[in-house]
Amino acid sequence: MSRIDIPATIDAAPEASRPLLDAVTKLLGSAPNLFRLAANSPAALEGYLGIFGALGKGSLPAPTRERIALAIAEFNGCGYCPA
Secondary structure: OOOOOOOOHHHOOOOOHHHHHHHHHHHHOOOOOOEHHHHHOOHHHHHHHHHHHHHHOOOOOOOHHHHHHHHHHHHHHOOOOOO
C-alpha cells in the first residue's frame, strides 16, 4: 500500500503551507501529524484550519471537547489519538 509522506519539519512542507503550520505551532506548541499531513495540500490545510477554528468557537468548554475527542478515539480504536 502506498503512503502519503508527512513532512518531517515545517521547512519540508510546501512553501504555501509553512505560515499556516507556523500558526498551528504557536497555537498548540507543535504541529501534530494530521496538520503536517494536510500541509501536502495548502488548500486542504487551510480548509482544515477553517473547520478547526470554527469548531473552537462552539459553546462547549475546551475540557469537554477534549473528553469527547478522547472518547471517540477510544471508540474508533485509535492508539495514536489518546497518546
